[in-house]
């Protein structure tokens with residue numbers, strides 16, 4: 001019995017080593033990918049983001065281009081949010097990279113942790129850059145037949161469905177920023193009644 005088992009194991013080992021190596025991308029390990037299944041990926045060499053209005057129709061399948069908009073500064077560092085280019089027409093920091101579910105740009109900008117009801121934030125600094133929060137993930141689009149646009153979606157905490165665009169005021173220089181889990185209890189940082197749900201699309205370049 002024992003030897004038959006051993007022989008069987010040997011036989012299987014033999015078969016396994018005779019098979020060609022299957023080419024497969026490593027499964028993502030980022031906590032940002034939890035629950036997203038086989039279409040998830042947590043490394044992207046260069047990408048930008050665009051907001052696709054969930055309330056159809058959209059002008060095109062890309063959606064509104066997003067840039068890093070200003071969100072204040074302290075000595076030695078400034079804070080950024082994701083703003084529509086239409087509301088903040090300065091693409092000063094084009095091209096982001098995702099590494100192990102953290103968003104970075106060069107060695108001076110990282111995405112920080114996200115709190116529900118707030119703008120996903122970034123810090124830009126040349127001194128003491130913190131590590132990026134490993135909370136993001138990409139999720140490949142369903143096929144065109146499934147109603148997808150063809151672009152992967154950005155997730156945070158394994159969730160692609162909680163992004164909105166919200167204006168931060170009513171004036172001529174208002175910025176329209178991405179919010180995670182928009183809420184009326186936002187300390188006046190955006191106008192909840194004017195938020196609308198979007199998918200954050202990953203445009204790889």
Ligand SMILES: *[C@@H]1O[C@H](CO)[C@@H](O)[C@H](O)[C@H]1NC(C)=O
Pocket residue numbers: 025026027028029042043099100
């Ligand atoms: C993502 O990139 C990092 C850094 O290069 C690497 O260590 C990691 O294995 C990559 N992850 C996947 C899933 O390929």
Ligand SMILES: *[C@@H]1O[C@H](CO)[C@@H](O)[C@H](O)[C@H]1NC(C)=O
Pocket residue numbers: 053054055064196
């Ligand atoms: C997205 O849809 C909302 C709700 O219909 C609408 O108010 C808003 O103007 C749309 N935004 C864009 C950029 O098309």
Ligand SMILES: *[C@@H]1O[C@H](CO)[C@@H](O)[C@H](O)[C@H]1NC(C)=O
Pocket residue numbers: 059060061062063064065
């Ligand atoms: C897609 O439509 C948006 C408006 O929602 C516009 O800002 C953007 O430039 C368009 N993109 C392309 C590739 O045409």
Ligand SMILES: *[C@@H]1O[C@H](CO)[C@@H](O)[C@H](O)[C@H]1NC(C)=O
Pocket residue numbers: 113114115116
């Ligand atoms: C990041 O934020 C989430 C909820 O928004 C929280 O559960 C988590 O503990 C935070 N992580 C760190 C490292 O602060």
